[in-house]
Amino acid sequence: MTVPRFYLDENVQVVIAEQLRKRGIDAITVRDLGRLGDEDITHLSRATEMGYVLCTHDTDYIDIASAGTPHAGIVFGQHNHSIGDWVNFLELIYTVYSAEEMCNRVEYLKA
Numbered sequence: 001m002t003v004p005r006f007y008l009d010e011n012v013q014v015v016i017a018e019q020l021r022k023r024g025i026d027a028i029t030v031r032d033l034g035r036l037g038d039e040d041i042t043h044l045s046r047a048t049e050m051g052y053v054l055c056t057h058d059t060d061y062i063d064i065a066s067a068g069t070p071h072a073g074i075v076f077g078q079h080n081h082s083i084g085d086w087v088n089f090l091e092l093i094y095t096v097y098s099a100e101e102m103c104n105r106v107e108y109l110k111a
Contacts, residue, residue: 001098004073006090007052009043009061010036012077016055019087025094028052040064048072053102055090065106073102077109085109 005026008017017027030036030043038046040060047054053073054061061074075093077086089109093102 001100002051004094004097004099004102005050005052006075007043007047007050007054009040009054009056009058011057011079012055012086013083015083016086016090019083020090023087023091025091026052027090041069044069044071044074051099053093053099055086062106065104070104072099073104074106075109076106081109 006017006020008027008029010030014029014031017029020027040058041064044054044061044064048071051072053075054071055075057077057079062076065071065074075090086109093107
């Protein structure tokens, strides 16, 4: 079993990835990859190919997943969630689920 790794789309604050890395959790951002402005399906496909769980505020990803598009996992949160909320939730996912268990799973950051 492998641990989840996280791919933060352009709507999720970069500092979240930085905080995860400080905790020894693999996290990359769209900015790290130089891929700002790519279409949602491209981000989801890239994250899936790389084996990363996509983290987002964008409901389009939920629609794409609901249509049956396979993915390595999606974590969805609202814009009102703090950096700490995101970091704590992703760290929890990292400790509770394997990468294999996150495949095609959508987790929602609660208020």
